[in-house]
Amino acid sequence: MTQQPFSRPGAVDLSALTQTAAPAGGQPDRSGGAPVAGAGSSYAVSVDGEQGLQSVVEASMTAPVVLVFVSPSRVPESAQMADDLAVVVGEHEGKFLAAVVDVDASPAIAQMMQIQQVPLMMVLVDGRPATQPIPGVAGIDDLRAMFTQLAQQLTAQGIAGRHQPRSAAPVDGEGEDDEAAVDPRYAAAQAALVADDVDGAVAEYQKLVDANPADSEAAAGLAMAKVLQRTRGVDLQAAREAAAAHPDDVEAQTMAADLDLLGGHVDDAFARLVELVRRTSDKERDAAREHLLGLFGAVGNDDPRVLRGRQALASALF
Known part of the structure; x- marks a missing residue:
């Protein structure tokens, strides 16, 4: 699938999110959301609320973020697509961060982002949409082809930043004593x-x-x-x-x-x-x-x- 520069008239201005205050009595989401369970989730997070959305928009200033809007109740296949996206993004080892928005649980985000259908993917770079929104269910093979091509395009444009993993499995035998030791690397x-x-x-x-x-x-x-x-x-x-x-x-x-x-x-x-x-x-x-x-x-x-x-x-x- 060929990606075209984002030019949709009336696109939502994501910059407003950077000025959103933390809710009373709470703190902003600093991690960009909770890691998505399952394979390939080191570079995938679940977005819950405007503060979580703000965090992933800010994260797109480091490297591209792929927002995917799903509705497990209305389109059950979209939940599998989100899992497949986490796997594919994980294969690129930080070139992308997948940010999954369940519009059933966060309708305010869907309204803010003017989401008319699900599933829908949107790629953010430097806090702005970098491609046309990508609608519809895609299988894992299609996602792999899509993101291989997108990674090549971004590299050609000089966009080479990487995200840090959002989760990591512990290594057997490691503990607090090991962490205190000097890493020979x-x-x-x-x-x-x-x-x-x-x-x-x-x-x-x-x-x-x-x-x-x-x-x-x-x-x-x-x-x-x-x-x-x-x-x-x-x-x-x-x-x-x-x-x-x-x-x-x-x-x-x-x-x-x-x-x-x-x-x-x-x-x-x-x-x-x-x-x-x-x-x-x-x-x-x-x-x-x-x-x-x-x-x-x-x-x-x-x-x-x-x-x-x-x-x-x-x-x-x-």
Whole structure:
């Protein structure tokens, strides 16, 4: 099935979701929903309520999200399709995140998204629909062909981000004592940092990320090592003066943000680049956004400051 650029007149504006407040007495869904049970569910979540939808829209700023709207009561085959989608998405190891919306359980989401029929799939990239909505029941073979082609198209467009798995099976024999031990995979990179060999640390972490893009610890280590690499030998005062004098200069602002991060001013670093994204456009905006995503990775995607930063970035982009 050939996917065409999304151009449906009157499409819902997903950016409004990034400004949705948490319900009284509750907290926003930080994980993008509960993992979907069954095989292939490491990259599939169930979406429950507007906060869950907001989370997966924000997740699409990292890598594509496939929203699938199903109704087990009205179209029983749609439930099997959701399970098959979880399997197929899992085979792409993070290139996609499947987000399943049961319109029977969440009619408000269906109304908000103007869903007229089920099942229906919608691919989101950077918080926006990237293809025409795909209606109807599809078997697992059709889904495999569809997502192989879609992955090729996204790669050709330079969209190479990956989601972190939402669940993982424990390894036999592992426990709290094992978690406390130093993982030998990171020993070379950590030794390089101890020896003040930042370039060596970057190279070692890069090897790990190339071998396993879903390794969140290696990705965070690489991101932080790159911050250290960029700021090595920089005159702190001169860099801050340059940023103050040139508020729209991407190079000056990203350097100041790196220094903010290293100085422990994480929220300040994020706010600086969010405002730069808000003020700039085209290549400058893309550069600021990519740099900010790198800093998110350095801090860690589960950090509440990163979650706040992602919400602010989504708001700035729209």
